[in-house]
Amino acid sequence: MSFKMHNLVVPTWTGIMEEFRKIGVDPGGCAVMAPKALHRMVKIFDLTPRQANIIKQEMLGKGADAATSRGSVDCSVEKTDVLLMGTEKQYREVIKKLRMQPFQLGILADQLEELINNLRDRPPRELICRDKKLPLGERTLVMGILNVTPDSFSDGGRYYHIDAAIAQARRMVDEGADIIDLGGESTRPGYTPVSTEEELDRVIPVLKVLVRELNVPISVDTTKALVARRALEVGAHIINDQWALRADPGMASVLAEYQVPVVLMHNQQNTIYRDLMGDMVQFFQESISKAEQSGIPRENIIIDPGIGLGKTSEQNLEVLRRLQELDCLGLPVLLGTSRKSMIGKVLGLPLDQRVEGTAATVALGIASGTDIVRVHDVKEMVRVARMTDAVVRNQQRTN
Template sequence: MSFNMHNLVAVHRDEIMKEFNKIGTDAGGSAIMAPKALHRLIKIYDLTPRQANIIKQEMLGKGGDAAVTRGMVDSSVDKTDVLLMGTEKQYRAVIKKLRLQPFKLASLADQLAEMLNNLGGRPPRELIYRDKKLPLGERTLVMGILNVTPDSFSDGGKHNNIDAAIAWAHRMVDEGADIIDLGGESTRPGYTPVSLEEELDRVIPVLEVLVREISVPISIDTTKAAVARRALEVGAHIINDQWALRADRDMASVVAEYQVPLVMMHNQNDTVYRDLMGDMVQFLRESIAMAEQAGIVRENIIVDPGIGLGKTAEQNLEILRCLRELDCLGLPVLLGTSRKSMIGKVLDLPFDQRVEGTGATVALGIANGADIVRVHDVKEMVRVVRMTDAVVRY
C-alpha cells in the first residue's frame, strides 16, 4: 500500500495555522503545537567558550542543538561562532534558562527573544508620510526611479532637465508607481561626487513641481543632511540614505526632526566580508541604533541590502538567495536590483536590455520578503509585482 504524503514548507506561524485548519485541529491544540512546527537556524558570532558551552548544553537539554568550533571544548580558542538549531518552543525554553545565567547571557537571551518575535512575520500596517498613508505588507510597493543626473549608470542625462523629469514622474505614476525616488547624485561605480549646491540645484526645482502635481509620496535619494533638510522643507515625504546615516552625521537629527520614513541602505567601500549576511545585518543593526538614539521611531525605518553597492556580482546573487535573513531585523525591506550590473553579467546584456532579468530578481525578491522594489521600468515591473503578489501574498 502506498500512502499519500509530502513535505510542507512553512516560514511563518500563519502558514502553520492554515495547515492546522485544513486538518480541523482544535484551536487550543493548534496554539500549543505551532511553536513546535517552526524550526529556526540562528547564528551568533564571537562567543567565548564559556558562553558557547552554556548555550549548547541548554539547547541540548531542550531537544535542540548548537554547532561550535572544534577548539571550544578544550578552550583552545578565544572565540567561536555558534549555529543554533531548534524549534521555536525549544528556543523559548532556552531563553528562560539563559536569563538566569551570568556572562552577559541574560542580554543575549533578550536579543534572541526579540529575533524570534521578528521572525514571526511583519504584520501589514500603514507607512505614514506626513498627512498620507501607504499600505505596507498587504502588497508590494513600487518605487519609480527619477534620476536628475548627467551620469547615472542607467539613464544618465535622460531626465536632466525639469520638463523631462516632471513628465517622466507623471508617466511612472500613471503606470502604477507608489513612490517616486528623486536623486541628484549618481552612485554608479566610479561616479564623481557633486557639491551640495549642485545637488540642490538639480533636485529642488523638480521637487517643487512634483509636490504640487503628483499624488504619491516623493523620496529623496541623498546622503547629505542639508539636501534632506531642504527637500523636507519643500515637501518631500521620505529620505533614502545610501549610507545609512554614516556619510553625514547630521542626517539622523534632520530625519528625526521631521519624523518621516527613512530608508537605510547597506554600503561599504570594498567587497571584503567575514560573513556577507552577518556583516550586513550587523551594519544595519548599528545604523538602526543610531537612528533610534537620534529620535527616529522604529516604525519609520526601512532597510535596503544595497545590491550593487560594495558587493561583487556573486555576492549580490547570494543576497537575493538569502534575503529572508533580513527578517531578523523585523523591518520592511526595500530591494533595488533594477538594471544592475549583476544582471548584465549573468545575461551578458547592456543596461537597456535588462528588463527581463530585473523582473526575475523582483519576483524572487518579493518571494523572499521584499516589501518595496525600486525600479526604472515601472509599467513592466508593476505587472511582475502584481503577478508575484498573487502567489506570495495570499
C-alpha cells in the same frame, strides 16, 4: 495499501495556522503547537568557549542542538561562532534558562528573544509619509526611479531637464508607481561627487512640482543632511539614504525632527566581508541604533541590502539568495536591482536590455519577503509584482 502523504514547506506562522485550520485543529491547540512547527537556525558570533558550552548544553537539554568549533569543548580556542538549531518553542525555553546563567548570557537571551520575535510574520500596517499613507505587507510597493543627473548609469541624463523629469514622474505614476524616488547625485561606479548646492539645484525645482501635482509620496535620494532638510521643507515624504546615516552626522537629527520614513541602505567602500550576511546585519543594527537614539521611531525605518554597492557580482547574487536572513531585524525591506551590473554580467547584456533580468530579481525578492522594489521600468515591474503577489501573498488585483 498506500497512504497519501507529502512534505510541507511552511516557513511562516500564518502558513502553519492555515494548515491547522484545514485539518480542523482546536484553536487552543494551534497556539500550543505552532511554535513547535517553526524551525529556526540562528548564528551567533564570537562567543567564549564557556558561553558556547552553556548554550549548547541548554539547547541539548530542550531537544535542540548547537554547533560550535571543535576547540570550544576543551577551551583551546579563545572565541567560537555558534549555530543554533531548534524550534521556536525550544528557543523560548532555552531563553528562560539563559537568563539565569552568568557570563552575560542574560543579555544574549534578551537579544535572542528579540530576534525570534522578529522572525514572526510582520502584520500589515500603514507607513505614514506625512500627509500620505502606504500599505505595508498587503502587496509589494513599486518605487519608480527618477534621476535628475547628467551622468546616471541607467538613463544617461535623459531626465536631467525639469520638463523631462516631471513628464517621466507622471508617466511612472500612471503606470502604477506607488512612490517616486528623486535623486540628484549619481552613484554609478566612478561617479563624481557633487556639491550640496549643485544637488539642491537639480532636485528642488523638480520636487516642488512633484509634491504639488502627484498623489503619491516623493522620496529624495540623498546622503546630505542639508539636502534632506531643504527637500523636507519643500514637502518630500521619504528620505532614501545610501549610506544609512553614516555619510553626514547631521542626517539623523533632520529625519527625527521631521518624523518621516527613512531608507537605510547597506554600503561600504570595499567588498571584504568576514561573513556577508552577518556583517550586513551588524551594519544595519548599528545604523538602526543610531536612528533610534536620535529620535527616529523604528516604525519609520526601512532597510535596503544595497545591491551593487560595496559588493562583487557574486556577493550580490548571494545576498539575493539569502534575503530572508534580513528578517531577523523585523523591518520592511526595499530591494533595488533594476538594470544593475550583475544582471549585465550574468546575461551579457547592455543597460537597455536588462528588463527580463530585472524582472527575475524582482520576483525572487518578493518571494523572499521584499516589501518595496525600486525600479526604472515601472509598467513591466508593476506587472511582475502583481503576478508574484498573487502567488506569494495571495493578492490578486486587476485594473
